[in-house]
Amino acid sequence: MRSSTALRRVLLACVAAAFAACGGGGGGGGNNNPPPPPPPALNITTTSLAAGVVGAPYSQSVAATGGTGTRTFTTSAGALPAGLSLNPASGAISGTPSGTPGTSSFTITVTDSASPPNSDSQALSIRIDAAAAESHDVIVVGAGSAGLYAAKTLIAEGYDVLILEATDRIGGRVKSTTLGDMRVDLGAEEHYLAVGDNPVWPAITGEYGESIYVSGYNGAEVYSMDGGTNTCWTVAGAARACADDPDVTQSWDIYDWYWRTELHPDPTTSLADDVLYEYGVGVGHRAYHIYDAGFAGSVFATSLHKLGAQSLAIQDYGWDLSNGIRVLGDKDLGYSDALETVWWDDVVANSDLRLNSPVVTIDTSGESVAVTDLSGAVYLAHQVIVTVSIGVLQAEKIDFVPDLPDTTVDAYNGIGIDAGMKVPLRFSAPWWETEGVALGSMVTEGVAGFCWIPSDYKSGTTSYVMMCYPMGDNALALTGLAETAGGGAAGDEAIVNAILADLDATFPGEENPATAHYIEGIVQNWGAAPYTLGAYSYAMVGTFESADQNRRRDLQVPVAEDRIFFAGEATHVTHPATVVGALHEGERAALAVAAVNGNPGNPPTP
Numbered sequence: 001m002r003s004s005t006a007l008r009r010v011l012l013a014c015v016a017a018a019f020a021a022c023g024g025g026g027g028g029g030g031n032n033n034p035p036p037p038p039p040p041a042l043n044i045t046t047t048s049l050a051a052g053v054v055g056a057p058y059s060q061s062v063a064a065t066g067g068t069g070t071r072t073f074t075t076s077a078g079a080l081p082a083g084l085s086l087n088p089a090s091g092a093i094s095g096t097p098s099g100t101p102g103t104s105s106f107t108i109t110v111t112d113s114a115s116p117p118n119s120d121s122q123a124l125s126i127r128i129d130a131a132a133a134e135s136h137d138v139i140v141v142g143a144g145s146a147g148l149y150a151a152k153t154l155i156a157e158g159y160d161v162l163i164l165e166a167t168d169r170i171g172g173r174v175k176s177t178t179l180g181d182m183r184v185d186l187g188a189e190e191h192y193l194a195v196g197d198n199p200v201w202p203a204i205t206g207e208y209g210e211s212i213y214v215s216g217y218n219g220a221e222v223y224s225m226d227g228g229t230n231t232c233w234t235v236a237g238a239a240r241a242c243a244d245d246p247d248v249t250q251s252w253d254i255y256d257w258y259w260r261t262e263l264h265p266d267p268t269t270s271l272a273d274d275v276l277y278e279y280g281v282g283v284g285h286r287a288y289h290i291y292d293a294g295f296a297g298s299v300f301a302t303s304l305h306k307l308g309a310q311s312l313a314i315q316d317y318g319w320d321l322s323n324g325i326r327v328l329g330d331k332d333l334g335y336s337d338a339l340e341t342v343w344w345d346d347v348v349a350n351s352d353l354r355l356n357s358p359v360v361t362i363d364t365s366g367e368s369v370a371v372t373d374l375s376g377a378v379y380l381a382h383q384v385i386v387t388v389s390i391g392v393l394q395a396e397k398i399d400f401v402p403d404l405p406d407t408t409v410d411a412y413n414g415i416g417i418d419a420g421m422k423v424p425l426r427f428s429a430p431w432w433e434t435e436g437v438a439l440g441s442m443v444t445e446g447v448a449g450f451c452w453i454p455s456d457y458k459s460g461t462t463s464y465v466m467m468c469y470p471m472g473d474n475a476l477a478l479t480g481l482a483e484t485a486g487g488g489a490a491g492d493e494a495i496v497n498a499i500l501a502d503l504d505a506t507f508p509g510e511e512n513p514a515t516a517h518y519i520e521g522i523v524q525n526w527g528a529a530p531y532t533l534g535a536y537s538y539a540m541v542g543t544f545e546s547a548d549q550n551r552r553r554d555l556q557v558p559v560a561e562d563r564i565f566f567a568g569e570a571t572h573v574t575h576p577a578t579v580v581g582a583l584h585e586g587e588r589a590a591l592a593v594a595a596v597n598g599n600p601g602n603p604p605t606p
């Protein structure tokens, strides 16, 4: 024991001597400072973030400590909720949540400016809640003719109605604008008056007097044939009289042939098939475009080969509002101007209307109907009336929870809707009066399709306006041209130029008369309008089995235990594709809702 203690003393002395010899670092200069301490580690200290609310401003910060120099924050995995962004310098997350409610998970990484840089990452998430739900008796989706008339009917019954409209205006496919010094209609223009219960007629004549309604299409019909060389006029003594062209005179029979159901016995043929069988006119025949653009396009907003011959006959056998077509004969009054005055302003004043609120979800899994719009706002009601177009339903722009029954899905997929546009063009002179008479309407051989002259019936105007109506395949071809040109204003210019070229080719004799007199035009492309996606509904093969069994009637059937109702021009069995049909359907659905609700002024408790 003794000896080991002595040895330890010797060793300690040696260690002390050795340390002194090292001189505190071996530099020999007498600098004895310790090395600087390493910087504190870079560290994200935030471990959770507060929840946000759709539509409400949000601001939270991701904090970090340590590291060297400047810190930079990035989202290294996942994504922040829609509407929020990360400030890379401060780590602040801010903005206004705009997406659908839910939780977004992401990783934030902070990096310093050391060389090499240090970094730290933290997995985080933000829950976005729906805005506090608003509650109403009934919600109407879409502020077109059907939606506004449904709301009008429900308001009259004492109901508290919310209207959710996707676009920034009401009226849907009734839309007036100004060209030159006159109002032109980019959607519905004709009023169907005489037979049946048409609520438009008394409302408008009551406001503006009987003389507001005038006949349109006053003048000759013109048909372009054979590249313009045989364009004919329905004028006795015309240089080329249509009465002398058997292909044209034969085509006039179609109006007394297509709707006779017994003449279309095969439920699987298109109207193009039946025209070929009956008249010997098929694609490639010089007169095909008369049946195609002059009939299928101008009346049904599609192409001949897409119409179901028997379906259409069954549908139009019941048509009874066509006896008396009138237009508004005042240069300062369009269809939507008149409806605004007689009804719409009143409906807007007596309901809650949200524009720019595209509905994305209709959820009937709970006790109330929960309707969510694109901003994430949720609205509750006992019932909902959906008045969007067939195009919007087919594109499934609204998610129904739970799924709609197959009969409803088959119904909207079993009704046709095609591309279509209205293109009013203003000219410096009525160059079309080639035969010295006014032009009533014109069937062209190319993409313009069918055109007429609204300025001839708008009293007081000094403008010369031709309206062209490219539908179906013509509209698809023009839409393709517009896309190739890059869309927007360049796309519209491409459409106008193609129509002008068609018009130039229609009239023999003069050189490019349309292009020479052209001043300005408007392109209203309903097929490309995101919340219409088509012109108006038509009967395709299979739409009708009979007057009672058909897809239009199937779509009228309420679903989700009498909580979702469909209405619009497409649900009218005998007068689809009209404003008056849409009004009647809005009223039908509203009365059906009132019958199951029966308790106005009692919205669900949020």
Ligand SMILES: Cc1cc2nc3c(=O)[nH]c(=O)nc-3n(C[C@H](O)[C@H](O)[C@H](O)COP(=O)(O)OP(=O)(O)OC[C@H]3O[C@@H](n4cnc5c(N)ncnc54)[C@H](O)[C@@H]3O)c2cc1C
Binding pocket: 141, 142, 143, 144, 145, 146, 147, 164, 165, 166, 167, 170, 171, 172, 173, 174, 186, 187, 188, 189, 190, 191, 192, 357, 358, 359, 360, 387, 388, 389, 392, 397, 398, 420, 421, 422, 526, 531, 532, 534, 535, 536, 567, 568, 569, 570, 576, 577, 578, 579, 580, 582
């Ligand atoms: C070129 C053209 C010419 C026509 N000519 C005539 C005519 O001369 N005479 C005639 O009587 N009829 C005519 N029509 C038909 C007539 O315009 C329509 O039948 C009628 O306006 C349709 O009314 P609606 O309420 O059914 O649909 P719409 O008017 O389309 O209304 C539906 C509304 O729903 C909105 N919407 C869509 N999706 C959503 C969503 N997700 N959330 C919220 N809102 C949504 C739309 O923006 C729209 O406002 C024409 C139509 C076109 C396109």
